[in-house]
Amino acid sequence: MAQSKKHLAVGDAVPVFSLTDQDGKAFNIKDHIGKHKLVIFFYPKDQSMVCTKEACQFRDSFKEFTDAGAKVIGINSGTVASHKAFAEADKLPYTLLSDPDNKVLNMFGVKSKMFMTGRETFVIGLDGKIAYQHAAMMEGKAHSDNALQFVKGSKN
Template identity: 55%
Template sequence: MICLAVILLSVINLNIYAQETKNHRIEVGSKVPDFSLKDDNGKDFKVSDYLGKKKMVIYFYPKDESSVCTKEACAFRDSYQEFKSTDAIIIGINSGTVQSHADFKKHHNLPFTLLSDPDNKVLKMFGVKDVMFLTGRETFLVDLDGKVVFKFKGMLKGDEHASSVLAFLKKK
C-alpha cells in the first residue's frame, strides 16, 4: 500500500513538473534568459555581460565527477580551441557547489567556466527536465544577439554534446 502511494505521488509530481517546464521551455529561436550565478571562483557570472560579445555554449549536466558528466566536460575541454576559434565561450551549469566545481575543473584541467545553480533556478528557466532525480543533460548554443540557434539533448550521450555543437558552428 505504501509503495503504491509513493508511486502515485511520484507520477503526480512528474506531471506537475512537466506542466511547469512545458511553459518555460527554451527552444531554438528563443531568447536566452538573463541570469546571474556564482562561477567556480565564487564570482558573479552574468549572461548580459557576454551578449553581443561572444557566442555562448551553455550546457547543463547532472553531477561533477560522474562518469558521463566527466566524459562530456572532457569533450568540451578537448575541443576548447576549436570553440574559441568560433568566438564561443563554454559554460557548464549544475546544482553543485562552487567548491565542487572548482575541484572538478582543477582535476580535469577544464579551461571554461562552471556555474553553480544550487536551487536549479536557471535549469528551470531553460525548461531542462530532471531525469530520475538527476539534472537533465542539455546543451544550448546562443548567438551574439542572445538567440538560441541550436540545442542538443541526450542524457547518456555526454560525449556527443561538444561535437554536435561544434559541427553546427562549423556549418555556419
C-alpha cells in the first residue's frame, strides 16, 4: 500500500511542479523561486461561499502582497475554464492554477476534510523553503490576513 505524502512544514523545500493557469499558460514553480516570496493557497472549490470570501480577501490585499514582494497563487482541482470564470466574476488579479488530479495538493500533504479538499496557505521564501503555513477550513479570510502579516514582517 502506498504511503501518503508527508505534510510539508516550515523549513521544507517547496516541491517542484508545473500546472496550467486560468489563461491556459504553463506555470512552472522553478521560474518563480528566488524572484518573489510565493503565497500559495489551496482551496476546495471555485465560486463556493467560503472560497469566494478567501479569494476576494486575497484580491483586496493584492497590492499589499505585491508591495511586500510576494506573488499570490491559488490552486485547486478546478478546470482552467472554471478558474477563468472565477477570476473574471470576482476580478481576481492573481494566478489560479488547475491541479486536476490534486497532484500538487498531495505533494504539499494538504489533507481533505470530510468530502472536500483541504484549505491551506503556504508562504515560500526567496530561498525556496516554506517559511509560513496556515490551515483553517472555515476561516477563508484569515488565510489572507495572516499570510499578509507574515509576508510584511519577513525579510526572506
